[in-house]
Amino acid sequence: xxxxxxxxxxxxxxxxxxxxxxxxxxxxxxxxxxxxxxxxxxxxxxxxxxxxxxxxxxxxxxxxxxxxxxxxxxxxxxxxxxxxxxxxxxxxxxxxxxxxxxxxxxxxxxxxxxxxxxxxxxxxxxxxxxxxxxxxxxxxxxxxxxxxxxxxxxxxxxxxxxxxxxxxxxxxxxxxxxxxxxxxxxxxxxxxxxxxxxxxxxxxxxxxxxxxxxxxxxxxxxxxxxxxxxxxxxxxxxxxxxxxxxxxxxxxxxxxxxxxxxxxxxxxxxxxxxxxxxxx
Amino acid sequence: xxxxxxxxxxxxxxxxxxxxxxxxxxxxxxxxxxxxxxxxxxxxxxxxxxxxxxxxxxxxxxxxxxxxxxxxxxxxxxxxxxxxxxxxxxxxxxxxxxxxxxxxxxxxxxxxxxxxxxxxxxxxxxxxxxxxxxxxxxxxxxxxxxxxxxxxxxxxxxxxxxxxxxxxxxxxxxxxxxxxxxxxxxxxxxxxxxxxxxxxxxxxxxxxxxxxxxxxxxxxxxxxxxxxxxxxxxxxxxxxxxxxxxxxxxxxxxxxxxxxxxxxxxxxxxxxxxxxxxxxxxxxxxxxxxxxxxxxxxxxxxxxxxxxxxxxxxxxxxxxxxxxxxxxxxxxxxxxxxxxxxxxxxxxxxxxxxxxxxxxxxxxxxxxxxxxxxxxxxxxxxxxxxxx
Numbered sequence: 001x002x003x004x005x006x007x008x009x010x011x012x013x014x015x016x017x018x019x020x021x022x023x024x025x026x027x028x029x030x031x032x033x034x035x036x037x038x039x040x041x042x043x044x045x046x047x048x049x050x051x052x053x054x055x056x057x058x059x060x061x062x063x064x065x066x067x068x069x070x071x072x073x074x075x076x077x078x079x080x081x082x083x084x085x086x087x088x089x090x091x092x093x094x095x096x097x098x099x100x101x102x103x104x105x106x107x108x109x110x111x112x113x114x115x116x117x118x119x120x121x122x123x124x125x126x127x128x129x130x131x132x133x134x135x136x137x138x139x140x141x142x143x144x145x146x147x148x149x150x151x152x153x154x155x156x157x158x159x160x161x162x163x164x165x166x167x168x169x170x171x172x173x174x175x176x177x178x179x180x181x182x183x184x185x186x187x188x189x190x191x192x193x194x195x196x197x198x199x200x201x202x203x204x205x206x207x208x209x210x211x212x213x214x215x216x217x218x219x220x221x222x223x224x225x226x227x228x229x230x231x232x233x234x235x236x237x238x239x240x241x242x243x244x245x246x247x248x249x250x251x252x253x254x255x256x257x258x259x260x261x262x263x264x265x266x267x268x269x270x271x272x273x274x275x276x277x278x279x280x
Numbered sequence: 281x282x283x284x285x286x287x288x289x290x291x292x293x294x295x296x297x298x299x300x301x302x303x304x305x306x307x308x309x310x311x312x313x314x315x316x317x318x319x320x321x322x323x324x325x326x327x328x329x330x331x332x333x334x335x336x337x338x339x340x341x342x343x344x345x346x347x348x349x350x351x352x353x354x355x356x357x358x359x360x361x362x363x364x365x366x367x368x369x370x371x372x373x374x375x376x377x378x379x380x381x382x383x384x385x386x387x388x389x390x391x392x393x394x395x396x397x398x399x400x401x402x403x404x405x406x407x408x409x410x411x412x413x414x415x416x417x418x419x420x421x422x423x424x425x426x427x428x429x430x431x432x433x434x435x436x437x438x439x440x441x442x443x444x445x446x447x448x449x450x451x452x453x454x455x456x457x458x459x460x461x462x463x464x465x466x467x468x469x470x471x472x473x474x475x476x477x478x479x480x481x482x483x484x485x486x487x488x489x490x491x492x493x494x495x496x497x498x499x500x501x502x503x504x505x506x507x508x509x510x511x512x513x514x515x516x517x518x519x520x521x522x523x524x525x526x527x528x529x530x531x532x533x534x535x536x537x538x539x540x541x542x543x544x545x546x547x548x549x550x551x552x553x554x555x556x557x558x559x560x561x562x563x564x565x566x567x568x569x570x571x572x573x574x575x576x577x578x579x580x581x582x583x584x585x586x587x588x589x590x591x592x593x594x595x596x597x598x599x600x601x602x603x604x605x606x607x608x609x610x611x612x613x614x615x616x617x618x619x620x621x622x623x624x625x626x627x628x629x630x631x632x633x634x635x636x637x638x639x640x641x642x643x644x645x646x647x648x649x650x651x652x653x654x655x656x657x658x659x660x661x662x663x664x665x666x667x668x
Contacts (some may be wrong), residue, residue, distance in 0.1 A: 061663055118517070122521070143526065227512035228665075228666055235659070242471040242655060
């Protein structure tokens with residue numbers, strides 16, 4: 001009967017979350033069980049949409065989304081760790097300026113930045129046009145290819161990997177490194193045994209953040225890839241627009257949530273953030 | 281300290297009670313004020329152009345009304361918004377020709393207009409729009425369902441520096457049946473129209489129910505056409521790729537999509553209507569005519585009809601033709617007072633020189649009875665083309 005003070009205080013937030021977060025999610029899940037191409041919640045629940053997906057070639061889109069996300073995460077890890085290390089340990093007073101330079105593009109819409117890349121990469125554009133007029137080089141453009149999509153994704157999601165990594169590296173106490181050196185560890189040993197393990201919370205958060213964002217990306221494949229690749233998000237968009245098959249779109253969205261959710265849970269089991277952060 | 285926190289909690293509770301009362305008060309006031317506000321409120325669901333400030337601002341100033349317009353780029357989505365219960369949100373809906381007569385009026389999604397008030401406007405339009413204009417009328421020919429304005433031929437677009445207009449018109453849809461053209465063309469992301477175009481490439485009329493044999497041919501053609509495409513994208517991407525030389529021609533396009541590039545100094549980008557094709561009467565092209573109707577809104581804004589009248593004036597028709605985004609001919613160009621407002625450059629941009637000829641070689645956009653099936657096949661083909 002009597003709710004605790006804490007629970008009572010939390011009621012507004014709980015109601016807000018139920019209405020603003022849980023309800024739309026439940027609506028999508030419920031809609032995925034409605035008859036195909038219907039627009040009402042009142043239909044007889046069916047598994048038809050899921051059957052359609054499993055009988056179709058939707059797996060191609062799922063594989064593209066997951067594959068592109070994995071490639072993006074791996075490339076970003078390779079690019080961002082050295083940069084993050086530099087920001088924390090090497091660049092000194094320049095670090096603030098560099099951080100600012102990495103942050104400023106976030107204030108410009110993603111689509112505008114991607115169209116900027118189109119103008120840069122397109123035939124007779126900034127890159128190929130300059131090469132042609134300056135050196136007489138005539139090269140094929142890489143626009144509308146898979147590498148162009150990967151370039152766009154790496155470019156767009158870079159800050160989301162860089163900043164958690166920077167934070168992770170800055171959490172490694174200098175004293176620990178010094179102690180390792182004093183005890184005769186080589187540079188490589190210090191990196192492998194001390195710095196990398198202690199900066200893992202930042203690295204894992206960066207991995208998860210960029211992976212989840214990259215799996216949900218759509219603009220890169222559309223704008224830079226010229227739809228040479230159809231990621232699952234684009235399939236969902238087509239279902240909700242041209243196909244007007246909201247239940248199918250909902251079922252695809254539910255499956256995407258399940259796949260990504262499972263992968264994230266598995267990753268979190270492997271790397272327990274609480275242990276990293278020293279709470280246990 | 282404990283006392284202090286009690287006090288502040290009490291203050292908090294008082295504040296909350298006040299806010300709750302304010303919300304409750306607002307709740308009891310809102311519905312009434314919303315009703316009254318319909319007199320000064322207008323919501324338009326449309327293709328881009330009608331939502332531009334050039335068109336809406338003078339109307340806002342004139343009426344002092346709050347006018348909201350949402351633009352979408354395909355008809356089925358707009359109609360399904362009404363089907364999903366948004367008839368009580370919108371006052372006007374602007375979609376292509378067949379929907380008012382064949383779908384929205386039979387499904388009671390739109391209301392007829394006052395014939396006495398609106399039919400005289402059709403008298404001033406170009407000859408093919410003379411009243412009773414087929415697409416503006418219901419099946420029985422008694423109710424006027426909407427007003428006509430923008431229209432145009434819409435088949436495909438070429439860069440005439442790469443493929444001449446004569447070659448493109450003669451070859452028509454077979455441009456896509458020539459394997460040598462793989463990698464030289466793009467496809468506009470306009471999936472409903474792409475279904476029509478792929479039927480034409482496959483050699484049959486899109487606007488009928490298709491036999492199993494035709495569906496099989498459609499499947500094969502869709503796979504081949506998407507596999508051979510260099511790029512699929514929006515109008516800006518198509519025009520940019522044509523101008524830059526990434527592609528030589530693209531599927532689904534016409535005055536509507538080519539006019540922004542033409543107006544920007546690229547007359548080599550040209551909408552093409554094939555001379556012959558698989559449609560009724562051996563016609564090779566497809567055209568569209570927009571019909572704007574009043575939604576069957578239980579509290580329809582009285583401004584809806586006023587707006588329809590407002591956009592008929594010569595000046596506003598010219599503004600609609602050249603509103604931001606894409607540029608299109610308007611039926612009101614039949615009125616000399618309207619026509620004289622178009623400059624030579626504007627007429628060039630909308631391919632006025634070949635407009636009549638192209639329209640006569642086109643059938644009017646219609647509903648594809650098995651659209652859902654063909655669209656699903658095409659969506660799969662597009663996805664599989666990316667499967668390597």
